[in-house]
Amino acid sequence: MTDLKADPSRTDAVILVGGRGTRLRPLTVNTPKPMLPTAGYPFLQHLLARIKAAGITHVVLGTSYKAEVFEEYFGDGSEMGLEIEYVVEKEALGTGGGIRNVYDRLRHETVMVFNGDVLGGTDLRAILDTHVAKDADLTMHLVRVADPRAFGCVPTDVEGRVLEFLEKTEDPPTDQINAGCYVFRRELIEQIPAGRAVSVERETFPALLEQDRRVYGHVDHAYWRDMGRPDDFVRGSSDLVRGIAHSPLLEGRTGEALIDASAGVAAGSILVGGTWVGRGSEIGAGCRLDDSVVFDGVTIEPGAIVRNSIIASGARIGANARITDCVIGEGAQIGARCELQGGMRVWPGVVIPDNGVRFSSDA
Template sequence: MSAAPGVDAVVLVGGKGTRLRPLTLSAPKPMLPTAGVPYLSHLFSRIRAAGITHVVLGTSYRAEVFEEYFGDGSAVGLELEYVVEETPLDTGGAIRNVFDRVRAENAVIFNGDILSGADLGALVGTHRSTGADVTLHLQRVDDPSRFGSVPTDSSGRVTAFLEKTPNPPTDQINAGCYVFKRSAIESIPAGRRVSVERETFPGLLEAGAHVHGFVDASYWLDVGTPEAFVRGSADLVRGVAPTSALPGPVGEALLLEGAKVADDASVTDGSTLGAGAEVGAGARISGSVLFDGAVVGEGAVVERSVLGKGARVGAGTVLRGVVLGDGAVVGSGCELLDGARVWPEMTIADGAVRFSSDA
């Protein structure tokens, strides 16, 4: 369902992505290669498919990287504008900070680290048909105790915003996507930090504004951690998560230009091999992301891991749930498990064993 006309998009991409370090030392989180292209390319494909063409990016950390890559947006069929956040403003403050660039009566606001299959046209349609001031995408999840919950009444109006609790009254959580009337954006205090969950949304409810819930159970994933990042990339490659920006066919693996895989090696479970990446004889790559130029030696096993640009893994080494920074080197016969991270350009000696600690 089309969301256009009369709707803009705002994408908030100002975070530093600390949970994904060391990968985000060289690039902002939304620009990390995800199923072969920057994560933002997948989000832009959904925005464009919904008929929205004007997109404002709220940037901060490494702000220049976004414009250097996407420019004016014409290459992806959009008109892009950029607003730099000089000091951290939190989500509400970041939304208010782009107000002057919002032209349409309504704007769909996206957190820049959520992978979602929600029907954007239906979301905007609900917002318009109910006459809401703000409409929230609410996702049903199996374990809502990990999140703040958002109950709604029988008509779909939001009644409260609750903090994390062991026994939440609903399985509906804030999914990080909202539709705001322009007037609701303008009502947010300008020039300071504002939390949408703790200040904006409760304040709107107290003022009698109509805050509506669009409840959904489609694909949804916060890709802000290494574990979720590799899962999201694999889901895009396998066609589980929606995108029209995948640079190749849906399948068990995505190999970019110049990637080489030995005849008896295996690359499965939605793995991506960046341009020029190499996988040696007998190696097994499963559910992982290898950035451009990464090399995996003979007989190595790489599962649910991310290998930064130019990273190297020695023969017979095992990586499970590991992040290697750009240019990192792990010697032969090593075993790195359970969240171990190796920082850019660092070397791990042959035969080392490490568990969930920074190297």
């Protein structure tokens, strides 16, 4: 293995952000998942900041669902010191098709591809260095997890060369899973069939192994979380707030809670567990917010308790309500003394009257 180092400035970043985010509905009814507020910023902005910190400046976003939202917010990327281009998928092309779809915008021979659903903490330069040092055609970021059964496993040999790609299995031979970040030699992307749906996991990667291409894994124990479900979204946001997951955007500001400067929090309220409170939100006296994400313009009336939940923009939570493990959609109104729990999802604009939903008797 040589001591060659990668040149991030001569690397393209491609981020796949075309998914519909159905597992996070109703939050994604009006907003693409990568644009949901996460510890005070659109989720995607944390990844873009990590890409910039690694020294990569040219970024191509592969969009589809509500594609216009991304460009409206990030523009050409210059405010972040990046150069961002956008490519829209007219129809669902899968991971491989999505990567092939941006081929014409690539500028460099090294291309780093990111799954826009993943919150990660790995050293991006280290993955690039592995790619260069191994003279790899493809380098995959592999992360070790305690229970790999729910993921695709990727065993490697002592040199780090990938041996096979295994679908979810009850008895995985390794704890290494595909973490959704890849470094491609550009020519491989050109070889992906254009204009149709292609899965890199099921089609592209196995074909590369059959062709005896140099496919390597970069294995680490870095922070990694798929943000696709509400419980993971809440945990990911709170891990960012507490500094467990690192983001350059939150440097020096992490703690038990982060509260936007324009939000109002009344005396006697307790905000813990990595809670985030967004712009213009109002938290009444005697409230407790634990491990929760409160978007912009939310009103939480006195005495309410909110745990492990997401409260979307403009929602109102009534006095002494109890909200646990729930998703409350935009503009919904939850009446006083209501009790919501166990994964309940309230759609945007829904109004639940005072005492309208309870699990305990109305004493």
